[in-house]
Amino acid sequence: MLDLMPSLGSWRPAISGQRCAVATIVGTGGSVPRPAGTSMMISEHGEILGSLSGGCVEGAVVEAALEALRDGGPRLESFGYSDADAFAVGLTCGGELEVHIQPLTGGMPEFSGVVDAEQPAAIIRRLDTGGGVVMVNDPVRFRAMESPELAHLVGDHPATVFAAAAQIEPLLQGGRAGLVRLAPPAGCIDGWVTTERLEAPPREEEEPQPITLFVESRLPAARMVIFGANDFGAALLPAGKLLGYDVTVCDARPAFAGQSRFSGADSVVTDWPHRYLQAETAAGRIDSRTVICVLTHDPKFDIPLLETALHLNVAYVGAMGSRRSHRQRVDALLDAGTPTEALEQLHSPIGLDLGAVTPAEVAVSITAEIIAERGAGTRRPTLEAPGFPSLKDSTGPIHAAPPAPTTPTQEDSWT
Structure with missing residues (x-):
């Protein structure tokens, strides 16, 4: 809609x-x-x-x-x-x-x-009854439990609102559309809460029906921030644009950042990488969909930048370098106080193992890894099928069906 x-x-x-x-x-x-x-x-x-x-x-x-x-x-x-x-x-x-x-x-x-x-917006519609709509102007910051309009839409029952929030907020904050199905709480007929003065239990044919909502959310393009104005950054820039990202190139060196080959970026910034990332985070321009690619391959830039990035809730953090560079980088981050669990989200060396050598091939391996992370859950490696198999060697539908919506009960809603 x-x-x-x-x-x-x-x-x-x-x-x-x-x-x-x-x-x-x-x-x-x-x-x-x-x-x-x-x-x-x-x-x-x-x-x-x-x-x-x-x-x-x-x-x-x-x-x-x-x-x-x-x-x-x-x-x-x-x-x-x-x-x-x-x-x-x-x-x-x-x-x-x-x-x-x-x-x-x-x-x-x-x-x-x-x-x-061009502006963020979302709409929540009830499908199983005569309708009802909740408009959302700020999908990322919307809090379902604090919305009286949403509570009224699902019948003003706290357990149902709690269950709705668990499914609605990820859709809103991810800029996605999808169905949300909820089991109505006890004491409902056709999705609407009844009073305790009901003289007789509902007849079997009046068994409560699931509450069905449809959520649509529109957000600006997710950001890809490339740190490093070099050959690899120049190759990754158009690849990121092709995937629909709003691409920023950041480098502390004006002579590198000012090259014409980066003119296709949505923005080019000359600043110390960690300072820029901290400022963008403080301004609210870094979110859970943001992709951070560290291609500077220089410890004086990489370490303070990764210290900042690995404490953020973002979609992807990758850093270029050899395995030897990676081990040195991890040691330096641990010495700087970065928690071990934070290092688990670091993709280093960056990219999928495609045998990439040239900057263009490396850009493909990086974007392949980003796509794999973005679609986590539909095609994940297993012990029987390690890695991401070629379509010709796999079976089943090419486009995996998304997980079926859950229908939490009233008891589940309070766990």
């Missing part, structure tokens, strides 16, 4: 107050054209804003949306490719989509605010 909100202020059906339905991709499998969180708005007269798949399922989604507007009920539609009928509505790329369709019969007050497409 976040992708549509900047356009709602100028979309004629929204301005004129027409009844509309919003269709959102809430689940995907295999190869699909658009990610979870992509939405399409359909007016009561069939006008469309946005796209879910580039055309292959839009017609069926419009029909389902119009039907939802007629009967006033939300629905979940699934689309996939059928070998038995090549002309059936589906995805010829072989993927699967789950699309939630929600009629907005009372207009669009929840979505009336125009969201700047």
Whole structure:
């Protein structure tokens, strides 16, 4: 839904107050054209804003949306490719989509605010009942347990809010979209808390239904900070940009940092590396998605920089050097008081063992290691299959399914 909100202020059906339905991709499998969180708005007269798949399922989604507007009920539609009928509505790329369709019969007050497409934002929607929306302006600093709007959305029960927080905050702070399913606490019917004056227990057919939320979060591009304006830094810069990072190159030597080959960076800084990292951290510009690559290969820069970096909650810290340099670096950091457990997050020597030699090849090995860390949990080395195998030597789906959302019970929520 976040992708549509900047356009709602100028979309004629929204301005004129027409009844509309919003269709959102809430689940995907295999190869699909658009990610979870992509939405399409359909007016009561069939006008469309946005796209879910580039055309292959839009017609069926419009029909389902119009039907939802007629009967006033939300629905979940699934689309996939059928070998038995090549002309059936589906995805010829072989993927699967789950699309939630929600009629907005009372207009669009929840979505009336125009969201700047360049600014951080998030939206939490309830799918299992008649709706409900919580808008979040600062996803990284949002604290679910402190939000009265979220508490009301899930039924004002502390245990449920606690369970929701455990799943919602990682999605918000990671700039991701996903479903959150929660087991309703005891004493609920259809997800809403009942009073203690209930005279008889709910009938079996009224068994409480899981609470289902859909979270969308948009954050600025994650940062890659490259320390070292040298051949390896020049090769890693475009590789980092290709992965979507906001890339900074920092070097204390003006003659190195000022070279034209670094002009493609989002920012080039001339400063002592550790001083710059400390200043950026204090300013709140370093977060859990930040990637730090130490390519200076000089102890007078590396040691104070790594002392700072290894105390931060960041996604990746890597340092270039031989194994001998690594041992000397570890000894120096231990002597400086760096805890042994902090050293465990240091990737040194930097990069995956791909046999890389040239700066360009080393850049590939570094970005490969960053991707492997970023996707930790879906493809991890094991004793039976050490390292990261070639796709030709592996089996199963190429795109591993994300872990299924947990459904903590009321008792689990307080552990």
